[in-house]
Amino acid sequence: MQGKKTYQEKLFHTFQLSNRVPETNFYRRLKEVLHLDFLYKETASYYGNSGQKSIDPVVFFKICLVGYLENIISDRKLIEHASMRLDILYFLGYDIDEELPWHSTIIRTRQLFPEEVFERVFTYVFEMCVKQGMVKGSTQVIDSAPVKANASMDSLELKVPEQDLMSHLADIRHISNRDKDIYRKAKENKAGKEQQQITASAEELKEIKSRNKNWSKNQNQRPGAGNKGSRYTSNKTHYSPTDPDARISVKLGKARKLNYHSQLSVDTSHPVITDITAYHADGKDNQHLSDIVDRLSQRLWRSGFQLENVLADTGYSSGENYAYLESKGVDSYIPPHGTYKGGPAGFNYMKEHDHYICPNGSVVPFKKVFNDYRNQTKKKEYRI
Known part of the structure; x- marks a missing residue:
């Protein structure tokens, strides 16, 4: 006989999350080994002694971890996603009838804690991986990736030189038709005085002048020239008032965007992240290698490892980096730039x-x- 399911919501329920989440579930197993109670002491100084209670700092960092594991960058979508997953609710310590924190609370808490607190959590998880034998330590692979900033290209402002702005515009700026439109102004300018002033040399401004001239001549009639982000911009002449630390960068085949530059180190024994830091997106990979290796070698040393080999792509190639790694006793496997020929022919x-x-x-x-x-x-x- 054919069955037909009729749903009628019950007024009362007898329900336990622990009975519904399987023993083999990833988040249940993670909950059993990840103990972040030390955060109560680490973050106590950032709260007052009166007023409304904040989000539990352990819950906050667990929510951030869920966002990373589920590849969700929007706090609003993250809370919506977590509220519909029984295993994530169990991992966070919430019951099915409890409201999760508002997404705006996640944003404010992220701004409350300094970098040192996030670094402490990262180090704690790294040490857990070391205890489980997942880190070899001797050989590390380094690579980078752009991270999109929460700022619009349409809100970019011109940097102002020490001389009068109008004379500056007359001297170096040949703008495209797209730039003549009214900009979308930011509600608040968060940039400091130094970030709003031009620091580029005369040679750099001369090069920008030539690029802007070619852009206005060749790009305005191209399909898509009026789209967002299509105008020529430079970090030497523009800044973001909403996110002053963001920088304009471009990847081959993609439009210019405001980004950060993430530098990631991974152990070769298991895919364990051993170091990660965000830099300004206008820097080159080879400019950050010495800083990465210094920080990475110290972390590995504290865990009883010695860095012996570094693997990276051509972007990290430079004479300074080869000399630096050699002075540290670290073998580098970094190919030189393709244009390098060892010197002029016949010399x-x-x-x-x-x-x-x-x-x-x-x-x-x-x-x-x-x-x-x-x-x-x-x-x-x-x-x-």
Whole structure:
């Protein structure tokens, strides 16, 4: 006989989450091993002694962890998602009839705690992985990824030089038709005075002038030239008033966006993240390597490991980085840039005297070290 299910909501329920979440469920198993009670002492100084009670700091960090594991970056969607998952409710310590914290509370709490508290939680989880034998420590892989900032390209403001703004516009700015439109102003300008002023050199501004001129000439008639983010912008002439630490960056085949630059280190034994930090998105990978290795080697040393090998792609290649890793006794597996040829054709480099011998047999001596502003790297000049 055919069955037909009729739903009628009950007025009273006898229900236990612990009976509904299987023993093999990931979040149930995680709840049994992840004990963050130390956070009560770590965060006590950031709360007053009176007023309404805040969100439990342990619950806050567990919600952040769920967002990472479920790949949800919106706090509003994260709370909606968690409220419909019995295993996540059990992991957070909430019953089915309890309201989860508002998404705005998650935002405010994230701004309340300094970086040191998040670093403490990261280190605690890392040490758990070490105790389980999941970290070898000797070989680390480093790579980067852009992280989208919570700010719009339409809210960008022009940086103001020390001289009059109008004379600045007349001197260096050849704007496209898209830039002549009225900008969407930010409600609050959070940028400091230094971030609102131009710090670029005359050479850099001259290069930007040429790029803006070509952009206004060649780009305005292209399909999509009027779309958001299509105008030419530069970190040297623009800043975000809503998120001053965000920087304009572009990835091949994608539009310019306000991003941060995430640098990630992973142990090769198991895919355990051993270090992660956000940098300004206008920096190059090779500018951050020494800072990453310093911080990474200290963390590994505290856990009884010694960093021996570093693996990274060509973006981390530079003479300074090779010399730095060599001085630390760390073997680097970082390929040089594809354009590197070891010197001009027909010129022989004499390492002991740091000079070249030209095809005519003359010595081409070393002159100076200079900063190449185009890619923010140091270069050596040999000239005769």
